[in-house]
Amino acid sequence: MINYFSSDFTLGILGGGQLGKMLLYETRKFDIRTIVLDPNAEAPCRIACDEFTRGDLMDFDTVVNFGRKADVLTFEIEAVNVEALEKLESEGIEVYPSSKTLKKIQDKGVQKDFFTSHEVPTALYQKYSSKMAFLEGLQKGEISLPLVWKSTTGGYDGKGVAVVKNLQTAEDLPETACIAEDLIPFKNELAVIVARNPSGEVKTYPVVEMEFHPEANQVEYVICPARIDAAVAEKARKVAEKVSRAYEHIGLLAVEMFQTEEDGILVNEVAPRPHNSGHYSIEAAFTNQFEQHLRAILDLPLGDTESKAGGVMVNLVGEEGFSGNVVYENISEIMKLKGVTPHIYGKKITRPFRKMGHVTIVNADLSKARQIAEEVKNKIRVISE
Amino acid sequence: MINYFSSDFTLGILGGGQLGKMLLYETRKFDIRTIVLDPNAEAPCRIACDEFTRGDLMDFDTVVNFGRKADVLTFEIEAVNVEALEKLESEGIEVYPSSKTLKKIQDKGVQKDFFTSHEVPTALYQKYSSKMAFLEGLQKGEISLPLVWKSTTGGYDGKGVAVVKNLQTAEDLPETACIAEDLIPFKNELAVIVARNPSGEVKTYPVVEMEFHPEANQVEYVICPARIDAAVAEKARKVAEKVSRAYEHIGLLAVEMFQTEEDGILVNEVAPRPHNSGHYSIEAAFTNQFEQHLRAILDLPLGDTESKAGGVMVNLVGEEGFSGNVVYENISEIMKLKGVTPHIYGKKITRPFRKMGHVTIVNADLSKARQIAEEVKNKIRVISE
Numbered sequence: 076m077i078n079y080f081s082s083d084f085t086l087g088i089l090g091g092g093q094l095g096k097m098l099l100y101e102t103r104k105f106d107i108r109t110i111v112l113d114p115n116a117e118a119p120c121r122i123a124c125d126e127f128t129r130g131d132l133m134d135f136d137t138v139v140n141f142g143r144k145a146d147v148l149t150f151e152i153e154a155v156n157v158e159a160l161e162k163l164e165s166e167g168i169e170v171y172p173s174s175k176t177l178k179k180i181q182d183k184g185v186q187k188d189f190f191t192s193h194e195v196p197t198a199l200y201q202k203y204s205s206k207m208a209f210l211e212g213l214q215k216g217e218i219s220l221p222l223v224w225k226s227t228t229g230g231y232d233g234k235g236v237a238v239v240k241n242l243q244t245a246e247d248l249p250e251t252a253c254i255a256e257d258l259i260p261f262k263n264e265l266a267v268i269v270a271r272n273p274s275g276e277v278k279t280y281p282v283v284e285m286e287f288h289p290e291a292n293q294v295e296y297v298i299c300p301a302r303i304d305a306a307v308a309e310k311a312r313k314v315a316e317k318v319s320r321a322y323e324h325i326g327l328l329a330v331e332m333f334q335t336e337e338d339g340i341l342v343n344e345v346a347p348r349p350h351n352s353g354h355y356s357i358e359a360a361f362t363n364q365f366e367q368h369l370r371a372i373l374d375l376p377l378g379d380t381e382s383k384a385g386g387v388m389v390n391l392v393g394e395e396g397f398s399g400n401v402v403y404e405n406i407s408e409i410m411k412l413k414g415v416t417p418h419i420y421g422k423k424i425t426r427p428f429r430k431m432g433h434v435t436i437v438n439a440d441l442s443k444a445r446q447i448a449e450e451v452k453n454k455i456r457v458i459s460e
Numbered sequence: 461m462i463n464y465f466s467s468d469f470t471l472g473i474l475g476g477g478q479l480g481k482m483l484l485y486e487t488r489k490f491d492i493r494t495i496v497l498d499p500n501a502e503a504p505c506r507i508a509c510d511e512f513t514r515g516d517l518m519d520f521d522t523v524v525n526f527g528r529k530a531d532v533l534t535f536e537i538e539a540v541n542v543e544a545l546e547k548l549e550s551e552g553i554e555v556y557p558s559s560k561t562l563k564k565i566q567d568k569g570v571q572k573d574f575f576t577s578h579e580v581p582t583a584l585y586q587k588y589s590s591k592m593a594f595l596e597g598l599q600k601g602e603i604s605l606p607l608v609w610k611s612t613t614g615g616y617d618g619k620g621v622a623v624v625k626n627l628q629t630a631e632d633l634p635e636t637a638c639i640a641e642d643l644i645p646f647k648n649e650l651a652v653i654v655a656r657n658p659s660g661e662v663k664t665y666p667v668v669e670m671e672f673h674p675e676a677n678q679v680e681y682v683i684c685p686a687r688i689d690a691a692v693a694e695k696a697r698k699v700a701e702k703v704s705r706a707y708e709h710i711g712l713l714a715v716e717m718f719q720t721e722e723d724g725i726l727v728n729e730v731a732p733r734p735h736n737s738g739h740y741s742i743e744a745a746f747t748n749q750f751e752q753h754l755r756a757i758l759d760l761p762l763g764d765t766e767s768k769a770g771g772v773m774v775n776l777v778g779e780e781g782f783s784g785n786v787v788y789e790n791i792s793e794i795m796k797l798k799g800v801t802p803h804i805y806g807k808k809i810t811r812p813f814r815k816m817g818h819v820t821i822v823n824a825d826l827s828k829a830r831q832i833a834e835e836v837k838n839k840i841r842v843i844s845e
Contacts (some may be wrong), residue, residue: 078788080788080791080802080804081788081807081808097507099488100485100488100489103481103484103485103508103806104801104802104803104804105802105804106504106804106805106806119491122507122509122510123488123507123508124489124507198509199564201731208616214668225487249813252824331753333800357727361798362801363821365799374790375792375795376795376796378795378800379799383768383769383822383824384768384769401466403465403466407760407761410760410761411761412762413746414746414764415553416489416751417465417489417490418489419465419466419489419491420491421466422466422489423466438770451648
């Protein structure tokens with residue numbers, strides 16, 4: 076086995092945001108040497124890695140030159156130069172997840188086609204190469220309102236996704252290649268994270284339930300385990316494992332799903348990395364998702380995915396009407412509540428709906444945790460000075 | 461309330477070892493700006509703090525100049541210049557624990573006198589200002605063999621403490637001021653960590669049980685909760701709280717105790733900081749000791765001290781006969797076991813009995829955790845290349 080611990084082995088991470096920051100807790104815990112590339116000099120990962128490089132994740136030369144300094148390379152954001160990853164792989168650097176996996180996920184149109192060709196249940200969709208093509212499709216009746224519009228690339232923090240109920244909304248959408256999906260009436264949004272290492276070991280986390288903020292299209296609560304029938308949970312887990320097998324990914328694969336009105340499972344989208352829906356695991360699971368990702372990409376044995384207690388996660392997003400130096404109003408109030416742990420990502424500037432942190436609530440009694448989560452949500456406000 | 465989170469507020473930490481490193485996980489989680497002072501350029505805290513300064517913790521000017529850059533100052537090691545802390549306090553910088561607390565703990569002779577004057581039960585002892593005085597005391601029958609010898613300052617990693625059974629061992633001891641204590645036959649070594657904040661809020665962790673390595677005088681297993689009678693645990697908790705009240709400390713106070721053959725409780729020694737006996741809490745407790753120390757010294761509400769599951773901690777110390785670049789033999793083997801999390805402190809060089817890391821084993825069933833801990837202990841070896 077390669078000696079990763081307190082050695083010269085170097086893990087490279089593309090992206091220096093909050094996911095990278097939480098991954099760095101684990102590389103520190105294992106004393107694994109890390110280098111991080113991010114365009115922002117103030118990125119949350121600027122400290123806690125061994126070497127921080129400022130640079131463009133979409134620039135071929137920047138990524139290749141950075142990657143050559145690593146023994147294993149991973150990423151915390153899908154928007155990276157995939158040709159650079161291919162080049163690095165051809166030079167013998169291990170990239171996990173691989174460029175092959177990323178190419179099947181990075182573009183949401185390709186992702187949907189992959190689901191279809193692998194018989195993964197998903198909502199019906201049409202792909203369009205431009206806004207004009209999309210509007211024409213709507214005109215021609217290829218698709219009908221209401222629908223879900225998704226930009227094929229670059230979506231994050233609720234951007235790049237919209238529910239389109241009328242023509243005006245459609246016409247106001249940005250100019251970009253997109254997919255248009257059937258708007259599925261659903262009971263629940265669910266997610267399952269599957270971990271897989273190069274030796275082929277696979278471990279699946281429990282099904283979690285996501286409650287979305289109706290306007291911002293961002294997750295408001297993640298609840299683990301999901302409060303659903305055992306049979307539905309089992310079905311969701313099986314679908315997630317099927318998707319995992321289809322991708323043959325290395326590392327984590329987060330699979331977001333809809334539980335339909337008829338208790339069917341439709342895959343919404345996937346992400347080949349630690350995921351917002353797994354943040355609860357830092358406090359609640361025997362092995363948190365960041366440690367698990369590390370174990371997976373380094374071909375270490377995967378850890379136990381079960382939970383020590385019930386967990387609820389609340390996203391802290393910038394409040395509407397506030398932009399500027401962030402203030403977490405009432406944070407000491409929520410810290411009085413039982414089993415509450417705030418995570419502050421380290422972004423100095425808040426903006427409406429920007430993901431600034433999250434709070435985990437852990438309790439032996441899940442309904443109690445959910446109740447405390449609501450208190451947290453009602454008390455804390457992410458505002459500016 | 462002061463805005464600690466993603467602000468310009470600066471926490472200074474004296475000492476950059478593993479305790480500081482684990483404290484930095486929490487400052488990162490809360491995005492609190494930190495500066496660290498340590499003499500070693502390769503100290504575990506050299507990364508993950510905002511600013512690392514290399515310097516002598518016992519040098520007055522170094523500590524004062526460093527401390528002036530902080531709003532609140534804490535330490536992760538008792539061997540710091542206490543006059544410098546007094547100077548900083550006089551300038552209005554908050555130092556927690558205070559110089560006053562530290563002065564009553566730093567010197568083990570003063571610590572024992574403090575126990576006596578506050579009617580804290582402790583083993584009988586004599587203080588000696590030099591090795592010669594100690595040997596004379598032995599000669600004159602002031603103390604008798606077997607006894608426990610402790611250097612009054614500078615003990616760590618099992619150094620500075622010795623069980624003296626014969627005159628030869630006594631004569632081989634180093635030249636230093638010391639205390640000589642009765643050797644207490646005991647059933648168990650116990651420890652309790654008490655947290656206290658400036659507002660006077662107090663929270664006490666469960667009683668843990670420590671199993672020592674017979675030769676190295678280092679803790680081999682820490683077990684939480686201690687497998688002792690509820691009445692004895694309650695007594696230990698009460699004694700720890702009495703010690704905490706006597707010191708009026710801010711931050712954590714770790715109280716090490718003996719459970720005598722007659723189920724009496726004698727305080728062995730105290731440490732005003734996160735402690736080896738509390739490492740289990742990172743995985744097992746609702747609020748781990750490092751987050752708790754931070755909450756306490758920043759006058760934030762204290763967190764829940766209870767456990768999510770049973771926890772056992774195994775220290776990883778350098779194996780005898782190995783010095784040099786460290787290798788954690790069979791670490792991937794132990795990572796296969798249920799609920800096992802290794803912590804690697806980041807010291808590149810191993811030496812016999814040097815504390816290199818620890819492993820936590822968490823399980824709903826404590827006896828199962830203890831069993832897995834033994835497997836861990838038997839499998840992993842801290843050796844050199």
